[in-house]
Amino acid sequence: MIINLNINGSNIKVEVKEDEYLSETLRNNGCKSVKRGCDKSTCGACTVLVDGIPVLSCSYFSHRAEGKSITTLEGVIEEAEKLGEHIINEGADQCGFCTPSLALTTISMKRELGNPTEEDIKHYINGNLCRCTGYEAQMKGIKKYLEVE
Amino acid sequence: MIRIRNLNKPKTMEEAWEIYSNKNKAKLIAGGAFLRLSTDLYIGEAVDLFDLNLNGIKETEDAFTVGAMTTLRQLETDSALNSWFDNYFAAALKNIVGVQLRNIATIGGTVYPRYGFSDLITALLALDVDLQFYKSGRISLEDYMEKGLLEKDILVEIIIKKNINNASFKMMRNSKGDYAILNCGVSCIHGKYRIAIGGRPGRAVLATDAMEILNAAEKIDEDIIGKACNAAAELAYGTNIFGSGQYRSAMSKVLLKRGIREVLGNDN
Numbered sequence: 001m002i003i004n005l006n007i008n009g010s011n012i013k014v015e016v017k018e019d020e021y022l023s024e025t026l027r028n029n030g031c032k033s034v035k036r037g038c039d040k041s042t043c044g045a046c047t048v049l050v051d052g053i054p055v056l057s058c059s060y061f062s063h064r065a066e067g068k069s070i071t072t073l074e075g076v077i078e079e080a081e082k083l084g085e086h087i088i089n090e091g092a093d094q095c096g097f098c099t100p101s102l103a104l105t106t107i108s109m110k111r112e113l114g115n116p117t118e119e120d121i122k123h124y125i126n127g128n129l130c131r132c133t134g135y136e137a138q139m140k141g142i143k144k145y146l147e148v149e
Numbered sequence: 150m151i152r153i154r155n156l157n158k159p160k161t162m163e164e165a166w167e168i169y170s171n172k173n174k175a176k177l178i179a180g181g182a183f184l185r186l187s188t189d190l191y192i193g194e195a196v197d198l199f200d201l202n203l204n205g206i207k208e209t210e211d212a213f214t215v216g217a218m219t220t221l222r223q224l225e226t227d228s229a230l231n232s233w234f235d236n237y238f239a240a241a242l243k244n245i246v247g248v249q250l251r252n253i254a255t256i257g258g259t260v261y262p263r264y265g266f267s268d269l270i271t272a273l274l275a276l277d278v279d280l281q282f283y284k285s286g287r288i289s290l291e292d293y294m295e296k297g298l299l300e301k302d303i304l305v306e307i308i309i310k311k312n313i314n315n316a317s318f319k320m321m322r323n324s325k326g327d328y329a330i331l332n333c334g335v336s337c338i339h340g341k342y343r344i345a346i347g348g349r350p351g352r353a354v355l356a357t358d359a360m361e362i363l364n365a366a367e368k369i370d371e372d373i374i375g376k377a378c379n380a381a382a383e384l385a386y387g388t389n390i391f392g393s394g395q396y397r398s399a400m401s402k403v404l405l406k407r408g409i410r411e412v413l414g415n416d417n
Contacts, residue, residue, distance in 0.1 A: 018153045018195075041183075041185045041250050044249055053252050054252060056249045059184075060181070060253060063197075064197075125247075126247050127249045127250060
């Protein structure tokens with residue numbers, strides 16, 4: 001089936017299978033920041049924003065995105081770079097596999113909550129698993145990013 | 150891997166019912182998040198409920214009506230609902246995986262299959278909740294949990310009545326985002342206590358003996374609470390990778406005691 005998507009501001013028509021998930025569609029259309037991690041609704045590495053709301057693209061059927069605006073990290077690169085600096089400065093990137101989704105979730109949190117508390121941050125990024133950092137360094141980076149922004 | 154041979158995207162409930170009732174092996178798709186956990190699933194005829202406009206929370210004078218396709222995140226963050234129930238739903242839902250999953254998983258997709266691991270079902274069962282089905286009409290959640298349905302049907306909405314004095318939700322899990330090892334909801338409805346225990350790991354049930362002890366007592370003191378907790382520990386608890394039945398039974402006393410105290414404390 002053909003669906004209409006707005007990916008990072010560009011309108012495109014895409015042919016998708018009936019059982020295709022958004023992560024696959026996005027990666028097939030050049031959005032390589034969308035990672036295939038667990039592919040089981042668990043790790044958060046495939047996070048994208050659908051009409052501004054963070055979802056797991058590995059569990060979101062592509063056909064449901066008809067007419068919706070999809071934002072991946074490629075669409076918020078300027079903001080992500082600012083956060084990225086703090087993440088790097090705190091040594092929180094390491095392998096980097098989960099960093100795009102962490103950045104997108106953090107940006108979404110900032111938009112939704114404005115000025116989150118430490119508890120809010122922990123709660124909001126809870127769905128982004130990281131096997132390298134132990135989360136402390138990520139927390140420091142995110143807090144510094146939110147303080148300076 | 151999930152394979153769908155034929156995807157139906159009905160726009161109306163009549164259309165959805167027509168397909169679902171006439172095709173033997175048709176499967177309903179609500180949020181679709183749980184499908185992802187299947188290692189190999191073939192669906193010949195899928196009926197996607199996404200376009201049925203079953204998404205939303207409406208408040209009336211005596212209840213909140215929640216559409217079956219409302220996401221867990223909507224329930225967690227709805228200000229009117231959480232204000233009325235003193236953040237009971239936010240507490241019950243906030244540890245389910247992550248925000249991104251809760252923006253996909255739906256209340257209907259959780260309640261309809263009666264998942265044993267569900268925090269939401271336990272939270273709802275402790276309240277006065279009815280389910281509205283398309284063909285079977287209105288059924289209490291308690292009946293549905295006990296007996297299920299005789300014939301296939303589509304869940305349209307759930308009705309959460311605004312008749313509680315207080316409610317408390319407690320759970321324990323190894324880490325945030327993991328499945329609950331055990332969960333427990335306690336409420337006081339017009340002076341009568343209601344207790345639901347889930348993640349046993351079987352489906353959530355009412356702890357009727359414990360409720361009777363509390364409701365028969367003239368004054369609820371620590372002795373009565375202890376007796377109610379002992380009664381709740383006698384429910385059937387099973388063993389899985391998260392914990393043994395014996396462990397769950399012991400922990401049920403702890404969670405329930407905290408829940409009852411919280412409800413009583415709020416009463417004061």
